[in-house]
Amino acid sequence: MQILYTDVLVIGGGLAGQRAAIGAKRRGHDVIVLSLVPAKRSHSAAAQGGMQASLGNCLGGTGDNEDVHFTDTVRGSDWGADQEVVRMFAHTAPKAIRELAAWGVPWNRVQRGDHQITVNGQKQTVTEPDNAHGLITSRNFGGTQKWRACYVSDGTGHAMLYTMSNQAIAAGIPVHERMEAIALIHDGERCCGAIVRNLMTGEILAYMAKATCIASGGFGRIYRVSTNAIINEGIGAAIALETGIASLGNMEAVQFHPTGIFPAGILVTEGCRGDGGLLLDGAEYRFMPDYEPEKTELASRDVVSRRMEEHIAAGHGAKTRFGDHLWLDIRLLGKEHINTKLREVKEICQYFLGVDPVNELIPVRPAQHYSMGGIRTNYRGESPQLKGLFSAGESACWDMHGFNRLGGNSVAETVVAGMIVGDSIADFCDSPDGALAISTSLVEEFGERERQRLAGIADSGGSENAFELMKLMQETMTANVGIFRDGERLQEAVSTLQDLQRRSRDIGLRSSAPGANPELVAAYRVQRMLKLAQCVAFGALQRTESRGAHFRADFPQRNDRDWMRRTLAIWPGEEADLPTLDYEELDIMRMEIPPGWRGYGAKDYIDHPDTPRRQQQLDEALQGMERADRHARQEALMPFRHLLPEHLRGNNQRLGED
Amino acid sequence: MSDIPVTQLGRTLHLQILRHNPRDPDSEPRLQTFEVEEADAMTLFIALSEIREKQDPSLQFDFVCRAGICGSCGMIINGRPGLACRTLTRDLPDHITLAPLPAFELIGDLSVDTGKWMRGMSEHLETWVHSQGLEQADIDSLEESMEPELAEQLYELERCIECGCCVAACGTAQMREDFSGAVGLNQITRFQLDPRDERSDADFYQLVGNDAGVFGCMTLLGCEDMCPKDLPLATQIAFLRRRMVAVR
Numbered sequence: 001m002q003i004l005y006t007d008v009l010v011i012g013g014g015l016a017g018q019r020a021a022i023g024a025k026r027r028g029h030d031v032i033v034l035s036l037v038p039a040k041r042s043h044s045a046a047a048q049g050g051m052q053a054s055l056g057n058c059l060g061g062t063g064d065n066e067d068v069h070f071t072d073t074v075r076g077s078d079w080g081a082d083q084e085v086v087r088m089f090a091h092t093a094p095k096a097i098r099e100l101a102a103w104g105v106p107w108n109r110v111q112r113g114d115h116q117i118t119v120n121g122q123k124q125t126v127t128e129p130d131n132a133h134g135l136i137t138s139r140n141f142g143g144t145q146k147w148r149a150c151y152v153s154d155g156t157g158h159a160m161l162y163t164m165s166n167q168a169i170a171a172g173i174p175v176h177e178r179m180e181a182i183a184l185i186h187d188g189e190r191c192c193g194a195i196v197r198n199l200m201t202g203e204i205l206a207y208m209a210k211a212t213c214i215a216s217g218g219f220g221r222i223y224r225v226s227t228n229a230i231i232n233e234g235i236g237a238a239i240a241l242e243t244g245i246a247s248l249g250n251m252e253a254v255q256f257h258p259t260g261i262f263p264a265g266i267l268v269t270e271g272c273r274g275d276g277g278l279l280l281d282g283a284e285y286r287f288m289p290d291y292e293p294e295k296t297e298l299a300s301r302d303v304v305s306r307r308m309e310e311h312i313a314a315g316h317g318a319k320t321r322f323g324d325h326l327w328l329d330i331r332l333l334g335k336e337h338i339n340t341k342l343r344e345v346k347e348i349c350q351y352f353l354g355v356d357p358v359n360e361l362i363p364v365r366p367a368q369h370y371s372m373g374g375i376r377t378n379y380r381g382e383s384p385q386l387k388g389l390f391s392a393g394e395s396a397c398w399d400m401h402g403f404n405r406l407g408g409n410s411v412a413e414t415v416v417a418g419m420i421v422g423d424s425i426a427d428f429c430d431s432p433d434g435a436l437a438i439s440t441s442l443v444e445e446f447g448e449r450e451r452q453r454l455a456g457i458a459d460s461g462g463s464e465n466a467f468e469l470m471k472l473m474q475e476t477m478t479a480n481v482g483i484f485r486d487g488e489r490l491q492e493a494v495s496t497l498q499d500l501q502r503r504s505r506d507i508g509l510r511s512s513a514p515g516a517n518p519e520l521v522a523a524y525r526v527q528r529m530l531k532l533a534q535c536v537a538f539g540a541l542q543r544t545e546s547r548g549a550h551f552r553a554d555f556p557q558r559n560d561r562d563w564m565r566r567t568l569a570i571w572p573g574e575e576a577d578l579p580t581l582d583y584e585e586l587d588i589m590r591m592e593i594p595p596g597w598r599g600y601g602a603k604d605y606i607d608h609p610d611t612p613r614r615q616q617q618l619d620e621a622l623q624g625m626e627r628a629d630r631h632a633r634q635e636a637l638m639p640f641r642h643l644l645p646e647h648l649r650g651n652n653q654r655l656g657e658d
Numbered sequence: 659m660s661d662i663p664v665t666q667l668g669r670t671l672h673l674q675i676l677r678h679n680p681r682d683p684d685s686e687p688r689l690q691t692f693e694v695e696e697a698d699a700m701t702l703f704i705a706l707s708e709i710r711e712k713q714d715p716s717l718q719f720d721f722v723c724r725a726g727i728c729g730s731c732g733m734i735i736n737g738r739p740g741l742a743c744r745t746l747t748r749d750l751p752d753h754i755t756l757a758p759l760p761a762f763e764l765i766g767d768l769s770v771d772t773g774k775w776m777r778g779m780s781e782h783l784e785t786w787v788h789s790q791g792l793e794q795a796d797i798d799s800l801e802e803s804m805e806p807e808l809a810e811q812l813y814e815l816e817r818c819i820e821c822g823c824c825v826a827a828c829g830t831a832q833m834r835e836d837f838s839g840a841v842g843l844n845q846i847t848r849f850q851l852d853p854r855d856e857r858s859d860a861d862f863y864q865l866v867g868n869d870a871g872v873f874g875c876m877t878l879l880g881c882e883d884m885c886p887k888d889l890p891l892a893t894q895i896a897f898l899r900r901r902m903v904a905v906r
Binding site: 026037038039040041042043045046055094095096097098099101102103104106107108109110111133134135136137152153155158159162163166167169170175177178200201202229230231263264266267321322340344347348351352354467509510511513514515516517518519522650651652653654655 | 679680681682698699701710711712714715716717718720721722723724725726727728729730744746765766771772773774776777780781784785786787789792793795797798799800801802803804805806809810812813816817819820849852854855
């Protein structure tokens, strides 16, 4: 078996992985990036509407800053997020935008003078001031108080990913394309690389590295209806789980995006609603203001998706032979706006629906979209259990999204986490802990184990079909672990997944084609995906409350008293059919914002006794600080800057604020 | 309001696919026909996935986003390069012939190595913003301002998804392995337009001022005709050629 050596192995060539790679490389470490596909085809490219960063340049963003972004994100998370990490994120996001601007991203800019905008179905005229002209502009998104999503038309992720990839090429970082990590190499305490399968030749090889960073994105493809790319099968998270040491956090926290086109599930951006688009029911009636008077179509995604499904269940959907759906109406935005700011949306509607959104309604229904859960890391992006293993972006549970991510915070997280974790990795490699003292015979052992696993599938003569099991898993997840969950259906999902997992040990192949062999790929992936799916279903079954995107019809209240805790899933061994769940307390006494109402969605929740105590503490901490600036006031509540790499600690300049 | 358009049901599609597995010493390139019952709103992505799942699990092809934005699934569809994921079968006749994109290394069946080609092009043409001190960029202060219109023009050229359809449709690219293709030349015009890139026309001339670059184009316009993103490729090449001639 060929063994390749490098300082840093990054698994995943999307925004997070490449930014972390650039960071580590700049600090003088050799980096190799592995990618299932050419890096520029990574799913980061699919982010359409924008990246949240509180620049506050345009009129709708006036008064925005890190404090407001922080508050929106914590509320969006339904108090499930790690608030220190949210602070680190909100503080670094403007820097990330500005770095990308310097690197070449053609962010849309503020144009001075009069503009027509659409708010609540009405046209309004706003006037952008002279001093903001030419600075980066932003659009409105759900769950935010300000227009904060910086964008490049509706191809934001594409533009970011191309710029990032080009900078990685400029830095001479090799991307080994069509390579799939199928196991992490470790000695029980220390991760030292991965066993990798070449998806062109089928060859097995090993990469040994001081630090391994998984940035492989989400696992949406465990669901049947998902906006995710078909490569988003979560194998990166699964191989971390299969170590039996590293844990996955909050796997039950799965986001459903309100506007997947129906029935294909392809995403159309939240920017449609941010720019003034409306949701209509089968009778073309605008229903969201009835449910959510405060934020209407622009409540957080979990809330809007639930309201949509509630409305459909009440019989108000548009009926078709594929099932019921609702309508997204962007006609009122006008042809010019759609042709310049929503052109990908227009193309998608044209090609997949035969619909021109300038004149016609878009059929939509919520679809699985994002994995808040993932490989649990500390604030530095390192697994607390397995030394030398890092994770960044959607594959990680860092945990800035808690139980619901805000639109535009995902691409923002990829780059911000890449910046921070890239430095953590470099620090680790520079430290005595970074030294590798692991024998190549251990590497050979892992390689042999994986070869035998693959041969076991190829030679089994088993009766089960990998594609069929995949389909059954996806259907179970969409039917029973979706937007509305309850104990009975979750129990059914857990049992079905146990059964499918048992059957997956008896997968046989019909094809023995040399090379990649797509059937073998499906077989070894579905075995791993079933474990992830079980972490989601079992975690959801055990969490007897509703929080963010995790909604239990049988426990409809958020329960801070019993559930201010993060789920940690560990896979106890190859023979196991359930994860071991452990819980990590979220300490309200360390929060900058103790739990409360989000400003939208349900108003009743079960309080935690610490909440009033912490609030009193915070009020006291601010006494006598009325004249201090906002940074000093924040520092008095929950200091965080010391957690950031030194070069990211400075204040962010804004118009009207130095 | 119109309903979702649906296909007239009842068609059996005949997909004739060029098969070859270069990893298999016994494999000979051949055409193989599969029959698929057409379904509502069926795309070539759905049809090919169904063939792999139900008829021939060894069939190789590439899809990633399946939404027309990542550029993975370029192939020759009834003689023309295009994105398979967003090609609806209802827009095609009963008999559909699929072949891999030419000019790229074959991985197997419909899968070709566009990634390697594009990376090579990117390294050769240095398709990134060249600017002194990028690593020390001050990211705490207000960003440099840019005219809104210029930002939109840059994005217009940056919408390229490197799918390779323009290369497959290019006469020069079939004859010269080292031709940069419309994909590369368009990217040069994108960076030439970008004030953040400090390179001069003389620098760009070093990269594309030859027959492997802008002077290799025979103006057959296949690139622009076949571009799934409708990029103004011929115009950009003409524009670049004029600038490069001026350098001489």
